[in-house]
Amino acid sequence: MMSTADATLEVDAISKSYGDVQALKELSLRLDPGQFMALLGPNGAGKSTLFQLLSGLFVPDAGHIRICGADYQKQPTRCLAQLGIVFQQPTLDLDLSVTGNLRFHAALHGLGAAGRARIAPLLEQVGLGASAQVVCRTLSGGNRRKVELARALLHQPALLLMDEATVGLDPQSRTTLMTLVRGLCRDQGLSVLWATHLVDEAESADRALILHRGRKLAEGTPAELMAQSGCTTLEAAFLQMTVPANAGARREEKIS
Amino acid sequence: MKLGHALEALGAISFRELRKFLQQRSRLLSALVRPTLWLVVFAAGFRNVFGVAVIEPYESFIEYPVYVAPGLLGMVLLFNGMQSSLAMVYDREMGMMRLLLTAPLARAYLLACKLIAGTLLSLVQAYAFLIVCALFGVDLPWLGWLYALPALLLGGLMLGALGLLLSVYIRQIENFAGTMNFVIFPMFFMSSALYPLWKLKESGAIWLYYVASANPFTHAVELVRYAMYGQFNWVSFTVVAGTLAVFFGGAVYGYDPQRGMVKKRGQA
Numbered sequence: 290m291m292s293t294a295d296a297t298l299e300v301d302a303i304s305k306s307y308g309d310v311q312a313l314k315e316l317s318l319r320l321d322p323g324q325f326m327a328l329l330g331p332n333g334a335g336k337s338t339l340f341q342l343l344s345g346l347f348v349p350d351a352g353h354i355r356i357c358g359a360d361y362q363k364q365p366t367r368c369l370a371q372l373g374i375v376f377q378q379p380t381l382d383l384d385l386s387v388t389g390n391l392r393f394h395a396a397l398h399g400l401g402a403a404g405r406a407r408i409a410p411l412l413e414q415v416g417l418g419a420s421a422q423v424v425c426r427t428l429s430g431g432n433r434r435k436v437e438l439a440r441a442l443l444h445q446p447a448l449l450l451m452d453e454a455t456v457g458l459d460p461q462s463r464t465t466l467m468t469l470v471r472g473l474c475r476d477q478g479l480s481v482l483w484a485t486h487l488v489d490e491a492e493s494a495d496r497a498l499i500l501h502r503g504r505k506l507a508e509g510t511p512a513e514l515m516a517q518s519g520c521t522t523l524e525a526a527f528l529q530m531t532v533p534a535n536a537g538a539r540r541e542e543k544i545s
Numbered sequence: 546m547k548l549g550h551a552l553e554a555l556g557a558i559s560f561r562e563l564r565k566f567l568q569q570r571s572r573l574l575s576a577l578v579r580p581t582l583w584l585v586v587f588a589a590g591f592r593n594v595f596g597v598a599v600i601e602p603y604e605s606f607i608e609y610p611v612y613v614a615p616g617l618l619g620m621v622l623l624f625n626g627m628q629s630s631l632a633m634v635y636d637r638e639m640g641m642m643r644l645l646l647t648a649p650l651a652r653a654y655l656l657a658c659k660l661i662a663g664t665l666l667s668l669v670q671a672y673a674f675l676i677v678c679a680l681f682g683v684d685l686p687w688l689g690w691l692y693a694l695p696a697l698l699l700g701g702l703m704l705g706a707l708g709l710l711l712s713v714y715i716r717q718i719e720n721f722a723g724t725m726n727f728v729i730f731p732m733f734f735m736s737s738a739l740y741p742l743w744k745l746k747e748s749g750a751i752w753l754y755y756v757a758s759a760n761p762f763t764h765a766v767e768l769v770r771y772a773m774y775g776q777f778n779w780v781s782f783t784v785v786a787g788t789l790a791v792f793f794g795g796a797v798y799g800y801d802p803q804r805g806m807v808k809k810r811g812q813a
Contacts, residue, residue, distance in 0.1 A: 344647050347802045370649035378640035382561070384568065396557030397648035399550025 296355070297322050297371075297448050297480035298343075303352030305338055312338040313503045315352070320448065320480045325471060327491030328484040330500035331531055336484045337377070339500070340452045343482070344374050357447050370398070373441030377452040379433060383426040387417060387436050390425060391443055398444040411439045415469060431462025438466065442473070449473070451483045455490065463490070488524040497523070501531045554650055555658045562632075562662040566669070576624065576670045580617035581677050587739075588613055600741055602774040610683045615770035616738025618693075619762060621674050622667045622701045627721075627729055629663030630708030634715050646800075653797045660705050660793065667701035668694075689773035696772035700765035703785050706792035713799030736763040737770075761788040 298320040305313040313335045320326055330336050341347050343354065345365050354361040356368040381390050388408055395404035412418050415435045425433060434454060441449060449470065455463045467490065473479040474495075483490065491497045492511055499506040499514070507514055507530060511523050518526035566572060588610045603611075636642045645655055675690060711724055733739075735757045742763070745754040757763050764781035771778040 344643070345802065346643060346646060366649040366651065369647055372647070374643075374647055376640055376643055378643075380640045380644045382641070384565075393557050393561060394644075396553045397645070397650070399547060399553050399649075401549065401553065 295322070296320065297324070297357060298482065299353075299355040300339075300343075301353040301355070303342060303349040303354060305342060305347070305349050311503050313342070313349070316500075316503070316505055317352075318498055318505070318508065320482060322447070322480055323474050323478040325474045325481045325483065325493075325495045327494035327497040328482055328500060329486065329488060329491050329497055329527055330484075331486060333502075334500040334531075335503040336486075336500060337452065338503075340374075340377075340450055340484060343450055344372065345369055370444065371447045373444065373446035373449045375434070375437045375441050375449075375451050375454045377454070377456065379437070381425045381433055381436060384424065386422050386424055387412065387428070388421045390436060391440050394440045394443055400444055404443060407443060407445075408439075411442060415439045416465070429462075431458050431465070434458060434462065434466060435469075438469065442479075447480060449479055449481045451481065453484050453486070455485065455487065467493075488527050491527075492523050499527060499530055506530050551650065551654065554648065554655075555661065558645075558655075558658040559662040559665055562666060563669075565632075566666050572628075573670065573673065576621060577673055577677055579624065580620050580674050581681075583617055583620070584610055584613065584678065584681060584683070600743070602771045602776045602778075604774075608684070610678075610681070611685065612741070613739060614678050614683050614685060615773060616736070616766050618671050618674060618697065618769055619700060619736075619738055619766040620733060621670045622697065622704045622765065623729060623733060623762065625663065625667040625670055626701070626704030626706075626708040627711070627724065628708075629659070629666070629705055630712040630715070630724070631721050632663075633659065633709065633712035634717070634721070637712075638717070652800060652802075656709060656797055656800060657793075660702060660709055663705045663708070664698065664701040667705065668697055671697050671701070685773060686775075688775065692772045692775050693769050696768040699782070699785050699789065700768060703761060703765060703789040703792065706789050706796060709796040710792045710799065713796060732760060732762045736760045736766060738762070738766050761785060764788075 296319050298318070300316060300318045302315045302317050303313060304311070304315055316335075316339065318326070328336055328339070338347075342349050345361060345368065348362060354368075357371050359367040359371075361368045382393065385393065391408045391411075392405060395401075395408070398404065400407075409418070409421065412421050415438055417432060417435055417439065420428065420432065425436060428436065438454075451470065455466060458466070470479075470481055470483070471493070474481055483494070485491065494511060496509065497511050497514055498508045507517060509517065514526050515521065515523055518529050520526040520529060592609045633642070636645070645659075646652060648655060672690075675685070675693075678685060707728075711728065715721065715724060735753060737757060742754060742757055745751075745757060761784055764778075764784040767778055768781040768785055771781070
């Protein structure tokens with residue numbers, strides 16, 4: 290893997306284990322500006338561990354993570370400033386208004402008046418302009434997610450991490466969220482790592498990475514992955530790669 | 546880390562804690578009812594049993610409620626310190642902790658913000674209790690309200706840091722009752738909050754005397770007691786400041802993603 294400063298995210302052979310359980314093994318990946326990468330994997334594949342390492346909650350046992358050229362271990366706050374995160378678990382203060390939640394975030398990031406001024410247009414952009422003063426507890430699940438997306442974008446990050454952000458949402462909200470994020474990639478050069486176990490969400494991605502048992506099984510454009518596995522749909526390719534464990538292991542040898 | 550950013554974050558975290566506290570009126574009520582019951586009921590029953598002699602920092606014989614008031618202020622600080630710890634565990638379970646820890650600020654500083662915010666609540670409650678004391682006619686010097694502020698602040702920080710440290714080790718909210726039994730009660734009863742330490746010595750409970758003398762809570766209470774009369778207790782100050790450093794250092798270590806307990810448990 291080439292190490293250049295242009296990459297938004299560079300993950301270089303990271304490993305992580307919890308006790309005897311190896312959650313990630315020598316995983317590498319690279320994300321360029323404006324790229325949308327889908328991270329596919331069944332439950333327990335290591336997606337959550339990867340996101341915890343990328344969001345600095347833990348550090349890898351081995352390997353390096355660089356965000357916009359900054360090394361995570363040496364400059365964690367510089368990396369965090371470039372990172373917008375929508376967590377799998379809801380993290381809104383439900384007793385605060387939509388604007389209140391965003392203001393709290395703006396203060397944590399030290400954005401000052403300029404950051405507070407961005408709140409209203411950002412809420413317009415995600416379609417919540419009319420709900421700015423609404424208390425979050427009264428919002429639907431889909432709208433709560435949109436607030437969390439707006440919050441993750443407030444400090445104008447280079448990289449957006451979406452950790453199974455569509456879990457529990459109705460199809461319409463899922464589509465809206467996806468369309469919003471794709472638009473940001475296209476128009477603002479935002480890089481996105483979108484973890485999911487729903488294969489249809491990966492079909493329109495620039496690249497997809499299939500994670501299984503802490504290892505990278507395959508990476509490429511959705512078309513490449515289908516070609517590699519000789520399947521006509523991404524869903525079939527994904528199932529073929531992940532379900533029979535032995536076949537998967539052999540395939541990994543072949544691809545790498 | 547820029548100063549403006551640091552202050553903005555501290556303000557937001559403190560404001561959030563304060564707002565949450567004001568929304569739960571029952572919390573202020575229970576924080577006041579507890580020491581008030583001690584002041585009114587316990588002190589009434591024991592007023593004549595103890596018969597407190599003239600001891601430092603008092604210049605004359607004092608009534609028992611006057612003696613016990615600094616101890617009960619300490620109790621307010623202790624309970625709120627533990628309550629903040631409970632809030633940390635709750636935030637961790639609810640995922641709010643992640644939001645905080647992914648802010649682009651040093652983790653030790655974020656923990657310090659949490660500690661300072663919790664201590665501000667301790668101070669609000671301590672002064673509310675001082676008002677209760679005044680309403681019940683407990684004879685405390687008015688200037689003492691001012692002198693006690695730095696002592697209450699330091700004691701609140703120390704007990705808050707203890708709560709922060711405990712929050713590293715308490716895995717779930719359900720375990721909080723256990724903390725009550727193993728931390729709050731021994732700390733409170735084996736201290737100078739309810740009776741002067743020489744009383745313990747006099748009644749032959751020598752081991753208890755030594756335990757209470759080493760208990761940092763005793764020193765938090767004594768620091769406040771002396772400060773009430775405009776006096777500075779060096780020994781207590783040193784013990785409280787030292788344990789604050791140890792507890793806070795332990796909490797920072799515990800929350801460190803590379804070394805501490807969070808790493809071992811795989812949970813943040």
